[in-house]
Amino acid sequence: MESMAKVNYLIGEDEFLACCGSTEFAKQMAAASPFPSLDQAIVAARDLWFNKVDVNEWLQAFSAHPQIGDSPPSSHHSTSAQWSKGEQSTALATATSSSLQELVEWNSRYRQKFGFIFIICASGRSTTEILSVLQKRYPNRPIVEFEIAAQEQMKITELRLANLFSTKTNASMSSDQFPVTTAAKKTEEDRMSIIGGHLTAVSESSDRKASQIPVRTRPPITTHVLDVSQGSPD
Structure with missing residues (x-):
């Protein structure tokens, strides 16, 4: 992933909470801030998410999202709700009543x-594509699906971190009264396009799926995490 400009902005816990609905994740990311680049923030986020926060934090982050096709409730984080609408815009634009x-x-x-x-x-996904992926993942065992959901949550978090860093950069340039040239805008758009394309690419091959799973420094999730008989977490 191409690096964005070094910014060293101090980012608050509430801003990280908009990126990922786990309070412990947001707390630890804020404690580690500032980050000199988006890439380094993403490295830290992946390590926290996959190796340090527990599965209850994963569930908390999942619950911070509206279901695909639904509007975020008023109780949701305002920035997170706004980003959710944008992320689902293609799905809603391509949806039919059926x-x-x-x-x-x-x-x-x-x-x-x-x-x-x-x-x-x-x-960037249509309703038809999302429905197809849902149906494909539905037969998975709960322990397998839990891991996949966590990987998808990280993709969302990375996309939102990119949005956050871009907003911080633009705000700084504006406050310092630096003119944003057409070339600069084009460069930033190209960066965000690369980031978006990378994060939303569908992992169809097993090799690609394997490359998306970070190396764990903690033991993998064990079968006691999910109550398979009830189909829900303990």
Whole structure:
């Protein structure tokens, strides 16, 4: 991933909470701030998410998202809710009444089986594509699906961190009264396009899936994490 300009901005816990709904994740990211670049923030985020926060924090982050096709409730973090709308904009723009109804039914079926909502990095995906992925993942064992959902949550977090750093950079340039040239805008758009394309790419091959799973420094999730008989977390 191409590095963005070094910024060294101190980012608060609430801002990280908009990127990922785990309070412990946000707290630890804020404590580690400032980060000299987006890339280094993402490295820290991956390490925290996959190796340091517990599975209850994963569930808390999952619950901070609206179901695909639904509007975020008023109780959700305002910035997170705004980003959710943007991430689901393609799905909503391509939806029909029948596809939305089918998505609602499959969302309900998924939640009943696994105990948490269907998590997918929806940016740039149509309703049909999202529904297809949901149906493909539905037969998974709970322990497998839990890991996949965590990986999708990290993709969303990385995309939002990119948005956050971009906003910080633009705000700094504006406050310092630095003119933003057309070339600079184009460079920033190209960077964000690369980031977005990288984060929302569908992992179809097993080799690609393997490359997306970070090396763990803690033991993998054990079968006691999920109550398989109930289809929900302990």
